[in-house]
Structure formats: structure tokens, C-alpha cells
Amino acid sequence: ACYTKVEKDTCIACGACGATAPDIFDYDEEGLAEAILDGNRGITEITGDLEEDLIDAEEGCPTESIQVSDQPFETPVTNK
Ligand code: F3S
Secondary structure (H helix, E strand, O other): EEEEEEEOOOOOOOOHHHHHHOEEEEEEOOOEEEEEEEOOOOOOOOOHHHHHHHEEEHHHHHOOOEEEEEOOOOOOOOOO
């Protein structure tokens, strides 16, 4: 399993990731990609077929803006 978010500073809105992994990535009003599962926070575990789509999207991004990690990008907020 892994986690993902988009580095919007380097995304050039090419559109490849949303075509490759439409269940993971969509675009904001400027056309920049973002992970839709958790508001681009990179805290939702991605498994199974979605993980395969994610790796394809990561490899297909021309600017390497799709960040993938085996750890969450943020520590989930807990109460107290
Ligand atoms: Fe941006 Fe890369 Fe997707 S440039 S639109 S994150 S494939």
C-alpha cells in the first residue's frame, strides 16, 4: 500500500495522471492535478488495483509531480 499527493508547484496540467488514474486524480480550477481521495493531503492508503493505476500515473507524469510514499504525507489529526 502507499500514499500519494501532487506537487502542484511543478505540475504543468498535462492531464496524464487523471487519464491514467481517474479514481485517484482530478483537476482543480486551474487545471492542476490533485489527489481527490483526501484533498491532496496524501493520507489515504491506496491499495490493490488503484495502487497499480497510481504507479502507472507516477511513471507517466512528465514532471515527476506525483509523489508516492509508503508513509502518509501528514500525520492524521487525532482528537487529544
Ligand atoms: Fe500534472 Fe503530472 Fe498530472 S504534470 S496533470 S501531475 S501527470
